[in-house]
Structures are given as structure tokens and as C-alpha cells.
Amino acid sequence: MTAPTTDAARSLRCKDAAVPPAAELGWEAYMGRACYACGRQLTRNAVHKGWARGRAGVHVLDTEVWACPA
Numbered sequence: 001m002t003a004p005t006t007d008a009a010r011s012l013r014c015k016d017a018a019v020p021p022a023a024e025l026g027w028e029a030y031m032g033r034a035c036y037a038c039g040r041q042l043t044r045n046a047v048h049k050g051w052a053r054g055r056a057g058v059h060v061l062d063t064e065v066w067a068c069p070a
Helices: 007-011
Strands: 047-052 063-067
16 A cells, blocks of 8 residues: 555554555555555554454455554
8 A cells, every 4th residue: 555645644653543444454564564554664653453354255355453652
């Protein structure tokens, strides 16, 4: 996922942004290595945001998402 493109999205802190469907996450965010909202690499103090849900036919794509602490 790329950085937010709207002014409203930019004004939100990453941990306050809505969780997108799992299919819309970038690879790094899907694997829990990057912030799901801004795409920055997570090194420490990441905030667990919950689950991004999704399906591809019979395959479940659900994954945990993490956000920047800022």
C-alpha cells in the first residue's frame, strides 16, 4: 500500500487510520514488516491495529496489521 493520498488521510496518525481489506495491503504490510497506513518499515514500538480481512475464492487472506507508533 502506498502513502495516503487525501488531505484527511494525511492528517490522521497511522494508528488511527482505518484498516483496509487484506488484498489492498502491500507485501511488506501484509507480512507485518511495514506500517499498513504509510508503508514505513516497522522496527520497534509498533502498534497492533487488528486484522485485515479478505478472501480469494476459498482462500482466506486474513492477516494481522501493525502501525507506526506516531
